[in-house]
Amino acid sequence: MSKTVSAAARSGSQTLAGPSGRKPRRMLSSRNIIVYGTLFVAAVYYVLPLYVMVVTSLKGMPEIRLGNIFSPPVEITFEPWVKAWAQACTGLNCDGLSRGFWNSVRITIPSTIISIAVASVNGYALANWRFKGADVFFTILIVGAFIPYQVMIYPIVIVLRELGIYGTLTGLVIVHTIFGMPILTLLFRNYFAGLPEELFKAARIDGAGFWAIYFKIMLPMALPIFVVAMILQITGIWNDFLFGVVFTRPEYYPMTVQLNNIVNSVQGVKEYNVNMAATILTGAVPLIVYFVSGRLFVRGIAAGAVKG
Amino acid sequence: MTDNNSVSIKDLSLNFGSVNVLQTLNLDIKDGEFLVLLGSSGCGKSTLLNCIAGLLDISEGQIFIKGKNVTWEEPKDRGIGMVFQSYALYPQMSVEKNLSFGLKVAKVPQAEIDKRVARAAEILQIQPLLKRKPAELSGGQRQRVAIGRALVRDVDVFLFDEPLSNLDAKLRSELRVEIKRLHQSLKNTMIYVTHDQIEAMTLADRIAIMKSGIIQQLDDPTTIYNAPRNLFVAGFIGSPSMNFLRGELVEVGGKPAFVLNGVTFPLDGYGAGESLTPGRKVVLGVRPEHIKVNEGTIDIYEATVDIEEPMGADNLLWLKLAGQTISVRINGSRRFRPGTPVKLGFDMSLASLFDAGTELRI
Amino acid sequence: MTDNNSVSIKDLSLNFGSVNVLQTLNLDIKDGEFLVLLGSSGCGKSTLLNCIAGLLDISEGQIFIKGKNVTWEEPKDRGIGMVFQSYALYPQMSVEKNLSFGLKVAKVPQAEIDKRVARAAEILQIQPLLKRKPAELSGGQRQRVAIGRALVRDVDVFLFDEPLSNLDAKLRSELRVEIKRLHQSLKNTMIYVTHDQIEAMTLADRIAIMKSGIIQQLDDPTTIYNAPRNLFVAGFIGSPSMNFLRGELVEVGGKPAFVLNGVTFPLDGYGAGESLTPGRKVVLGVRPEHIKVNEGTIDIYEATVDIEEPMGADNLLWLKLAGQTISVRINGSRRFRPGTPVKLGFDMSLASLFDAGTELRI
C-alpha cells in the first residue's frame, strides 16, 4: 500500500525526466503519406471511368466531338438520358431501355431468389448432412465453375427443349440457377460449416428435421452470407446478356439486350453520351445494391469465403 | 431389457474411415445413476456420447435405452436430452423459444409447453430471463438455459458434453453444485463428459476413465482415487499427479519392501492382490497428500525442498528424494524455503503398486 | 531511476475513445520479481501488459524499464519478451525459425543466433522439436516454444499474457512448475497475467489484484489470502470462495461478537485494525478450510449437510447454517451423507471482517 502511495508522490518530479503520455503522431508521417497516397492514386484509377461516364452522359454531341473526355460539361443536358431511357431505337422499336427494365426486374427477382434458395439448401446439406457421394457432386460443381458458358449453350438448349421450357421465363430462371450454383454453393457450404456444429446437433435432438433445422435455425443465422449471395446474383443476373437473349423470347429480353442494341447499333456517329447514359442506367440497379449493402458484403465475404 | 439398466451399450465400435475411435465398448448405466466419462482430449468421449444420442451412425454393436433397442432410432426418439460445451443455444430465439422449440416441433399442445417451460425455468431459476436472447445472457445463465432445453423434453437420460469447460473457475464450481443438486432432485440418469477430474470426482456416482476409445476403469470415485486399476488411471486422477517411483521389490526381514536407488521403503500395510515376489520390477505410486513432512512418523526418508507452490489452503512442495522429484501436499500454513532438508513419512496403506511391465495394479 | 526497480509505472492512464480502461495506475516491480496480475475477464490486465510492452499507446503517464524512460520506445527496444495466450507462433515456420526470426531481422551474427537458440532449446527441452512446424506440436510444446521466443531475445523483463489458459488442467499444472523453475534459474523480472488464482498463488512473489482497471491489492500471496484488503479481493481469491456472512457487531460479555439470525459468533482472536463498535453492519468472511466439523472445539454451531462434493484429497461440504449456505473443506477421507446434522467450529484468528458499507477490511 505505502509503496504505491510513495510512487505516486515521486511521480510529480519524474514527469519531467522524459517522454510522458501519448506518443506524438505526425499527420504527415511517411507511413500516412504512403498509405493515403496509394489509396488515393488507386481511387483515381477506379473512379475515373465512372467520372467519364457521368460527365459524358451530360454533354451534347458537339461538345463531345470538340472537347476531351475528362473535361466537365460546359452545358449540362439530360437529353442523352431521356433518349437512352425512352427513345433510343433498336430496329423498329424506339422506346429505349425502358422496355427492358421491367423485364430485367422480372428475370432478376425470381432468378436471384430461386438460385439462392437452391444453393443455400445445397450448401446446408453439404455442410451438415454429408452423405456418401456428396463431395463428388460438389467437386464436379466446382469444376463446372470453370467451364465457359458458351460451351454449355448447346447442351442446355437441348435439355430445356426436352423439358419443354425453352424460351420461357422458367427456363431462364433455371439457367441462372444452374450457373450460379457452383460459387454460391461453395459460399454457403463454407458458411454453414463455420457455424458451430453443436447447434445442429442440438436441433436434431430437439427433433427438428432437415427442413425445420434449415428454416428455423440455419436461415436466421445466415444473413451475412445471404447478402453476399444476393449481391453476387443480382449483379450477375442483371448484367447477363447471353442467357437472357439465348434462352428467352423477345418479350422477355432483359435491359442488357437493349443496352447492347443501343451501344452496338450505331446510327452514323456513335452517340457516346447516349451510350454512357444507357450504360449508367443499366448499371444503376446493381450499383445501388452495392452502395447500400457494401459493408455487409465485406462481412459476409469474411464469413463465407475465407475458410477455403 | 434385463436389470434396471437405463442405458446399455453392447460391443459398440465406431470408426471414421480407417480410424477406430471406439472399439467393442460395453457399458451399462443404471437407472438414476450419474456416470461421468473422463479422459484426456481426443480419447473418444464426445464420440461415445454422440453415439448414444444418435448423432453419429455407429459401425458395430447396439445401444439400448430403457430396455429399448434404439441403435437406429432418430435422436429425438431416444428419450435423451443433451447439453453441449458451447451451449449451442439458438442465437436468434429468445430463451423461451429456445426451451420450447423442441416441443413445438414435436407438436406438443401449447398449454403443456407453457407448463413445462415454466417448470424448467423455475427449477433453474431463469424465469426473469425468458424474454432475453442468448447474446444477452452471461455464461452461467446460458449454461442453465442449455440445461433447461434438455429439461423440458422430459427425458429419461441426460447427456452432458463438457458443459462447464467454457466457464471460468468460479462459475464452474458454482454450476457444478447446481448440477449435482439437479440430479439429486430429478433422479434422472445422467451421462456427463468432462476432462476435469474435480468435476468427475464431485459429481459422479461412477466414473468411466477412457483412453483411446477403451474404458480403463469403471468404478465409484473413491475406488478410482484410492485403488486405481492401472498406471494410466493412477496418473490421470489426482492433481498434482500421484508420484511414481520406478524400482524393484525386495524382501527385508521377511517382509516385502520396495527399493529405489538404494533407499528401501517397507511395504507394511499395503494390501496387495498378488504375491510380492522379490526382484519384480514395479512402480510405487503415492499421492502427494499421503506423504507426511517432518511429522516424526515411522519411516523416515531424507529429502530436500526444490520448489514451493503455496496455493492458499494448501502448500505444494516439490522435493528431491532418492534422485527423483516428488510432490507433497501439506497444509497451506506450513512453509518451507527451497533447499531446506526435510524428513518424509509414507502411508503405505494408501499407496498403489503397479507392475512395471503390464502397468496393472498389484 | 531510483531503487532497484525493474519496471516502474507512473500515473498510467489509458482510454479507448471515451472508455477509461486504466486510471492513473502506479506500479513498481523489483528486479527479479515475479509479479502476477490477477483479475476477472475484462478488468484491464492485458491492456496493462500491452502498455508495458509498448503495443498500445498510453494516454497519460510514464513507463520506466531498468531505469530508462521507455514511454515512447518501440516494443523491440524495451528489453522485453512476451508470451501470448494463443502462443502466436508463426505457423509457417519451423520451431527453429520461430526462435531465430527476430534475431535474424535484428542482424545478430549467425553463430550467436545458433548459440542462443541452442541454449533456449536446452533450457526448455525442445531440442528434438526444432525442425517441426507449430501445427505438429502439442499445446504444451507450443507454449514452450513461445517462451523460447522470448528467451532467445535475452531480455530483462518477461511478460506473460495468460500463457497457460488454453491448456488442459494437467498440462497447466506441469507447465506452471516449469515456469516457476525457469524463474528461479533465470532470475529475470516476470510479469504474468492470469485469471487463474492457483497460478497466481503458486507463481507469484507478489500479486496485483485488479478490478475495472484499478489495482485493489498488491501483496505477497499469503497476505492476500489471509488478510484480503476488501470484500472483492476476499471473494476473488480462494476456491471455493470464502463464506460471507452478513450480520452485525454486538458486545457479549464485554467482548466483541458477530450476530447473524440470532446466532452469535464471538470474535475472540480476531486482530482488528479498527474499533469494533457494536451495531456496525459487517460481513464476516471465513474460508472453507478454516471451519472445523465435529471436532469438538470451542464455539459450537449447529448445521446440516446439504450437498457433499468429494474431490479426492479433500471433501467439500455445503452446509446450512443460520439459514445461509456455507462451504466447508475437510479431509477427503471423512464423508457425510446429505441431511446429517453436524457441529461446526470457527477459527476467528483466520477470519476476515469487512465493513458492509465500504467493503474494506476492519
Next chain:
Amino acid sequence: MTGPARAGRPNQYFRNLPAKIASVPMILTAVVIFLGGTIWTVVYSFTNSKLLPRLSFVGLDQYERLWSAPRWLMSIQNLAIYGVFSLVFSLVIGFVLAVMMDQKIRFENTFRTIFLYPFALSFIVTGLVWQWILNPEFGIQSVVRALGWTSFTFDPLYTPSIVIYGILIAALWQGTGLVMCLMLAGLRGIDEDIWKAARVDGIPVWKTYVFVIIPMMRGVFVTTLVIIASGIVRVYDLIVAQTSGGPGISSEVPAKYVYDYMFHAQNLGQGFAASTMMLITVAIIIVPWAYLEFGGGRKRA
C-alpha cells in the same frame, strides 16, 4: 443378451432422405449439366458437326485442325499472358490495397465502395468505357497530347503487341475490388497476437506481411485463386466489348474461338474440340486441387 432381437440396420439409401431429396437439384446440375454437358461436348468434338450437332465421326480431325490454326495458337498464348498477368496483378494489387485498407484508415467505407463498385458493372460496360478511355483519338492519349506532349503515344488497344495489356487494365479495374475484399476479410481474420509478437520481435511491418501473414492466408488465397482463375478461363465479353479480338487476331482468347467457331463459322465440331482442350487444361489444374480441398477425407464429425 436377453434383450429383443437385434434391430436391423435400416437401408442406407433412405437414411436422411430429405437431405438427399433436397440435394437433387445440385446432383442433377452436376451430373446432367456439367458432367453430361461435358461428355456430350467431348463426344461431339470427334464429329464434323456443322450448324447442328450430328454424330458423324471424323476421329481427331478437328483437333489436328485446331492445333494448326494460327488463331487458336494465338488465343492460347494470349490466355497464358493474360492469365499470368491478371493473376499476379489481381493478387498483388488486391493484397496491397487490402493492406492499406487494414491500417485503421479514415474513410474506409468510401474507399471500399470506390474499389468495389466496378464489380457491379458488366463486362460489356467495362469494355465499352475502357475502350473509350484508351481510344487514342479522344482518350488519354489525346488529352495528354492536348497538354503539350505531342509525341505522347498510348494506344494499347490499337497496337497488336500490347493490346492484351490494354484489356488487362480494364479487367483489373473490374476485378481487383473483389480480390481486395477477400484479402481484407483474410487480414481481419489473422490473430491480433501474431502482430504483437512480431512487433515485440522487432520485425518490420513489411517483413511481417511477407514472411508471416501471407503464408497464414493460404485459405483466402486459394478461394481468390479459384474465383480469379475461373474468370480468366472464361474471359469473353470483355474482349468482345473492347476489341472484338483485334487488331487482327492479336487479342483473341480460347472462349471466343469456341464461340466464333460454334456460331459464326457454324462448325460445332471445331468449337467443341476447342472447348474440350480448354476443359482438359482446367481439369488438369483443378481436379487435383478440388480433390485435396473437398474430396479427401471428411474433416469434421
Next chain:
Amino acid sequence: TDLEVTHWWTSGGEAAAVAELAKAFDATGNKWVDGAIAGSGGTARPIMISRITGGDPMGATQFNHGRQAEELVQAGLMRDLTDVATAENWKEIVRPSSLLDSCTIDGKIYCAPVNIHSWQWLWLSNAAFKTAGVDVPKNWDEFVAAAPALEKAGIVPLAVGGQPWQASGAFDVLMLAIGGKDTFLKVFGDKDEAAAAGPEIAKVFKAADDARRMSKGTNVQDWNQATNMVITGKAGGQIMGDWAQGEFQIAGKKAGEDYTCLPGLGVTEVIATGGDAFYFPLLKDEEKSKAQAVLASTLLNPATQVAFNLKKGSLPVRGDVDLNTANDCMKKGLDILAKGEVVQWTDQLLSADSQKQKEDLFSEFFANPSMTPEDAQKRFVDIIASAD
C-alpha cells in the same frame, strides 16, 4: 396475325428499310413484331438458331442467303415456301436466277430473297481529296497513287473497320476486281488450289498489301463508323458493300457531288449477288403459317421491293420494278446487273466455316504489317484446299 421477325438490321439506313417491310406487312392486316438484335449476324445468328432448334421459333428470320440455313432446312425445321413461290411465279420474276437457286434445296424453295447486296464498291470522299489537293481517283490504281497525298493531309486513305469480316470482304472485292471474274470463280467456286497459289492471286495479295498500308490508323470497329470517316472526310475511301450508301443518304450526302462510288473498284465492273433473304421456321399454328405466306409474298411485292431497297441502298431482286428514283450509284449497279455481269458471292460459294477461317486470316493480315503477302497467300491456299 402477329409474326415475330428477327433480323440484325439495326443501323440507321437498315432500320429505315425494315420499317418499310413492316409497314407493308401491317397493311395486310397482320402485325410485324420486330425482333432486332444488334451487333451483326455473328451475335444474332446463334440466338436465332438456338431458338429454332430449341423449339421456340420466331415467325420469320433474316439470314444471308447462301449456306447459313442449309442444315436447318435439312433438319426439317423450316417451312417450305414452294407453294407461295409457284403461286407468285418467283422463278420468272426473281433476277438473277441464282438468287432463287440459293434458296432451293432438293427442288423446294425455302427462302424469300429480298435484296441483292454487292460488295464491290469503293466509296470515296470528294472532300478528302480536295483537302489533299488531288483529283478524285477513277480506279483502284489511281487511288493507291493518291494515298501519299492524303496521308500528308492527315487523312487515312482507306478506312477498314476492325471487325474481321470487313478485311475479309475487302480482300474478296480486290480478288474479283484485280483477279477477274474467272479467277474468282476458279478459286472460290471450284476451290482450285493451283489457281489460289498462282501469280494472279499473288497480284491480289500485292494489292491487299497496299490496302493494308493505306488503312493504317483507322482505329474504328464498326463498318458504319468507317463509312462515317469517309462521310466526314477523315478518310479517303472505303471498300464496302452497297449498304454503305444508306449511311451517306442518312447523312444527307449526294452521290457524285459529295462522294463518289466506283463499282468493281473501277477496275472490273462485275457485281456479286449476295444478299439477304427471309427464312420461315416451321410453325404448328395454322394461322401463323398462313401469315408467313402473306409475309413472303409481301416481301417480293414490287412496291415493297422499291421502298425497301431505296432505303437500304441495295438492289431489288426483281427486274420488273421501276427504280427511277434511284440515285447515281444504284443506277450504276442496276446497269451492271442488266448487263448480266454478275457472279455468286462468297457467302453462297463457301461454307461459313471457310469464311470464318478466311476472316481470321485477313483480319490478322490487315492488323499485322509483318505478315508478308507471300505468307498470307500460303495460308490462303491452305484454306481453299480444305474448303467445302
